[in-house]
Amino acid sequence: AGDGDADLVDTRLLEHRADHPLGDLRRASAPRPRSAHRTRAHHRALAVAGAPGLGHVAPVRGRRAGGRCDRFSAGRAGHDFGRVRRSAHPRGEHHGRAGRAFPDGRPSTHRLRHAAGPARSRIGAHRLAGGPRSRLTTRIAIVGFGNVGRAFAGLLLQKREALRREHGVDAVVTAILTRHHGWARDDGGLDLEALISSPELPLRDSRPLIAVLAADVLVEVSTLEVRTGQPALDHLRDALRSGMHVISANQGPIAHAYRELEALATERSRALRFEAALAALPVFTLARYALPGAKVLRLRGVVDSAANYVLSEAARGVSLARALTAARRLGIAASDTSHDLDGWGAAATAAILSNVLLGSDLRVEDVRRTPITSVVAKQAAAAARRGKRVRQLLTITPDGATVGPATLSSDDPLFAVEGSSMALELETDVAGRLVLAVHEPRVEQTAFALLADLVNVARGGTTNIRSR
Numbered sequence: 135a136g137d138g139d140a141d142l143v144d145t146r147l148l149e150h151r152a153d154h155p156l157g158d159l160r161r162a163s164a165p166r167p168r169s170a171h172r173t174r175a176h177h178r179a180l181a182v183a184g185a186p187g188l189g190h191v192a193p194v195r196g197r198r199a200g201g202r203c204d205r206f207s208a209g210r211a212g213h214d215f216g217r218v219r220r221s222a223h224p225r226g227e228h229h230g231r232a233g234r235a236f237p238d239g240r241p242s243t244h245r246l247r248h249a250a251g252p253a254r255s256r257i258g259a260h261r262l263a264g265g266p267r268s269r270l271t272t273r274i275a276i277v278g279f280g281n282v283g284r285a286f287a288g289l290l291l292q293k294r295e296a297l298r299r300e301h302g303v304d305a306v307v308t309a310i311l312t313r314h315h316g317w318a319r320d321d322g323g324l325d326l327e328a329l330i331s332s333p334e335l336p337l338r339d340s341r342p343l344i345a346v347l348a349a350d351v352l353v354e355v356s357t358l359e360v361r362t363g364q365p366a367l368d369h370l371r372d373a374l375r376s377g378m379h380v381i382s383a384n385q386g387p388i389a390h391a392y393r394e395l396e397a398l399a400t401e402r403s404r405a406l407r408f409e410a411a412l413a414a415l416p417v418f419t420l421a422r423y424a425l426p427g428a429k430v431l432r433l434r435g436v437v438d439s440a441a442n443y444v445l446s447e448a449a450r451g452v453s454l455a456r457a458l459t460a461a462r463r464l465g466i467a468a469s470d471t472s473h474d475l476d477g478w479g480a481a482a483t484a485a486i487l488s489n490v491l492l493g494s495d496l497r498v499e500d501v502r503r504t505p506i507t508s509v510v511a512k513q514a515a516a517a518a519r520r521g522k523r524v525r526q527l528l529t530i531t532p533d534g535a536t537v538g539p540a541t542l543s544s545d546d547p548l549f550a551v552e553g554s555s556m557a558l559e560l561e562t563d564v565a566g567r568l569v570l571a572v573h574e575p576r577v578e579q580t581a582f583a584l585l586a587d588l589v590n591v592a593r594g595g596t597t598n599i600r601s602r
């Protein structure tokens with residue numbers, strides 16, 4: 135499937151893991167994270183139109199960040215990775231580079247078996263000897279350590295044992311970079327618990343280049359810049375060029391350069407995953423695994439949590455300004471109003487969905503946007519009195535995409551999407567109309583989407599939907 139390394143690893147993994155059902159991420163008894171926000175249980179629902187509620191997954195619960203802690207990682211003594219070195223680096227960045235395997239394509243079996251050090255390396259992961267089940271150590275660099283980055287780190291701690299036991303994946307974070315709050319690096323594995331509970335990362339001097347990090351996977355969770363996708367786009371380019379798989383919650387790079395990144399990932403036999411870019415709607419996994427051979431013809435959706443929350447409040451008579459303030463207090467609205475109310479965020483989502491699922495070449499600025507104004511808020515209140523709902527509706531067809539307020543009646547599958555919930559309707563040629571919904575997603579669900587991508591990448595998942 136386009137990832138030669140993955141083929142090799144998959145075969146080995148399955149030898150050891152033939153007894154385990156794929157994708158069964160059950161709740162682990164591992165230590166709870168010290169980060170992430172306290173939240174109610176949230177249900178992730180995968181529902182077929184006409185039969186909502188099918189396929190509920192166990193609720194996920196998070197915790198509020200703990201207090202400040204001054205302890206920083208001293209590294210994990212004795213942690214050892216198998217290493218495969220490149221004879222020449224295209225950009226001459228040998229210094230500081232540690233053991234990323236096979237950056238330039240499919241490795242030979244000889245290279246796999248006779249890598250420097252103990253013969254454990256693979257596609258960005260390393261087999262460790264001993265124990266009842268062979269493991270893959272996957273080294274992760276995280277760019278951005280805000281809400282999502284910290285929630286992801288917390289989830290890694292929470293699920294560490296389950297990932298090892300159920301998926302044979304030993305996830306180790308070796309670097310974390312931020313813009314103004316320092317950075318951290320330990321090639322043997324950072325002490326995440328200490329870092330999560332500290333607002334600042336320990337190192338303050340100039341940040342290392344992504345290409346020199348000792349990581350197999352880059353997790354991009356830096357600030358969204360919706361109009362250009364930068365600098366996250368360059369982070370992804372650098373990571374792929376230097377042999378890392380990439381997993382992004384950041385919509386920017388995917389919305390602006392999906393085709394380029396996909397081509398780069400394919401050329402380098404790396405994985406490009408971005409399920410978390412749609413917060414908690416696992417639409418690409420659905421398309422990849424549940425819709426082989428089917429064609430997505432059209433999409434409709436309510437994909438901006440903040441916009442939907444504001445319109446839901448407006449329907450109850452709350453003013454636009456007050457509803458927006460409340461959305462900000464909940465942490466679901468961007469600081470820039472245009473992101474949610476003017477539809478820029480939904481436009482980025484439209485570009486991603488259209489380019490990935492419909493194979494189009496849609497630019498963010500091509501999406502026709504109609505803003506949510508105080509007039510629209512009053513219309514929402516009036517519609518509610520008639521038993522209808524105004525929603526910021528995203529519509530994608532092969533001819534283009536629109537984002538703007540639309541009045542829905544109660545028989546519309548998207549009518550039920552209330553508050554900060556999100557939903558997407560896919561119309562297909564042979565699989566009917568499917569509705570994917572998530573009830574009031576929080577940052578923990580975005581973190582989970584990153585984790586699911588990580589497990590799939592570590593287990594040999596491949597690039598996204600198209601081009602295979």
Ligand SMILES: NC(=O)c1ccc[n+]([C@@H]2O[C@H](COP(=O)([O-])OP(=O)(O)OC[C@H]3O[C@@H](n4cnc5c(N)ncnc54)[C@H](OP(=O)(O)O)[C@@H]3O)[C@@H](O)[C@H]2O)c1
Pocket residue numbers: 277278279280281282283311312313314315316354355356357358359365383384385410411412413576577580
């Ligand atoms: N929040 C959600 O539920 C959600 C859902 C889906 C997708 N996302 C996406 O996930 C990403 C992160 O969201 P968030 O809520 O965690 O944002 P956030 O809390 O604002 O955190 C952003 C982090 O990125 C860092 N950063 C910014 N520019 C950087 C750069 N050039 N290099 C390295 N680090 C940089 C920031 O560092 P400083 O603090 O030092 O500036 C901060 O640590 C965004 O792209 C967002 O759109 C979020």
